[in-house]
Amino acid sequence: MELRECKKCLLLQSGEEENYKLVQEYIQKIKSADKCPDELYQERLEKCKDCDNLISGVCLKCGCYVEFRAAYRNKKCPDVKRKAW
Numbered sequence: 001m002e003l004r005e006c007k008k009c010l011l012l013q014s015g016e017e018e019n020y021k022l023v024q025e026y027i028q029k030i031k032s033a034d035k036c037p038d039e040l041y042q043e044r045l046e047k048c049k050d051c052d053n054l055i056s057g058v059c060l061k062c063g064c065y066v067e068f069r070a071a072y073r074n075k076k077c078p079d080v081k082r083k084a085w
């Protein structure tokens, strides 16, 4: 299967439906005390979508799927200069 790199795209925009579903399943398992509030989660993802480090849903700074990383309340953007969130 040919992988398509999509700059500044989250998983679904990149055609990564399977990985999107997996990430959503993992997010469902996060304890509510550890989970980022919905509004803040969306704000974080909007910042990622405006970041040159985002390729096909993956942050090049940490190698995480940003949709998963951002779902944790206490996680931070790993770019120490940008500190987007």
Ligand code: SF4
Binding pocket: 047, 048, 049, 051, 052, 053, 054, 058, 059, 060, 061, 062, 066, 076, 077, 078, 079, 082, 084, 085
């Ligand atoms: S560096 Fe920060 S803002 Fe950019 S993709 Fe990674 S987590 Fe998102």
